[in-house]
Amino acid sequence: MSKPDDALYKELLDHQQDLLVKFSPEGRLLFVNRAYCEAMGKTAEDLVGSVFMPTDDERYADALATKMTSLFRPPHTCIVEQWISSRKGPRCISWSARSVVDKDGNVASIVASGRDVTELKKARRTTTHRDEHLMLLIESGTPMYYTHSPEHNLLYVSPRIRAMLGYTPGTGKRAWTDFLTDHPFNAQGLERTLRAIASGRREPPYRLEMAKKDGGRIWVEVDEIPVIKNGKTIAIAGSLVDVTAKMKVEEGLAEAEILIKEYKGHNGTADENGPLAALKSIFAPKKAKSDEELPSEFPDGLK
16 A cells, blocks of 8 residues: 555545544554544644553453453453543443454454444443332332233342242242242142233232241232233233232131131021030120129229
């Protein structure tokens, strides 16, 4: 390439919006285009020969160095992000680098193009903050949420569900069914889930018995909605509420009803030999044998 051609090539590179650099295997800049100079607020003369991607943070430097080792082995490419101090303040540059290899397979130099992704980073940070705030609001409510695939593989489980079952973050089960016991009610509940997956229609809420890590068991009421895409169920999104205490109350009421029926007998009259008869004999007031046994004064609350 002749000198006029070199000048034209450099002019083309200087008109690129992306930051373009070339540096030695030792990390010294050999070429910088105008966009890079403007971003750094320095001239090409000041930059050529200086260290590319300098950093004062040792941990950050180690991370960069680790990633850039891929430039010295096939396929001799690397993508890395760098925060720089520019005239516009801190800017994040995403670099795509490739090694220039000589005929012996040694790295002769490295060329890289960089793009300013600061605004994208800020947008992602804002989105992440908004998502975290939304999740905080959701997690503060009574229901706890989960999603799983049509094959019951877990996609999301509320941290509160894991805590309720005794699992720490990062541990637990991979399938929704792994949390369930072998109670017969669970089979009926799973049938409803399968119907929702097949039909794409919401099923009425139902109850499941779940196993805790320590061997305990709890009852939950779940409400599930099939997630549809292109006419096909791609996931099940559900919420659950712990109803263990409620179940115990309901069981107690059911037992009380049975006892009352037994106490009343078949004809609706009290059965003196029924299970409640003994309790009634204990708490019912005894008949006084004489007037002397009657209390002379009644407590204030019984007058």
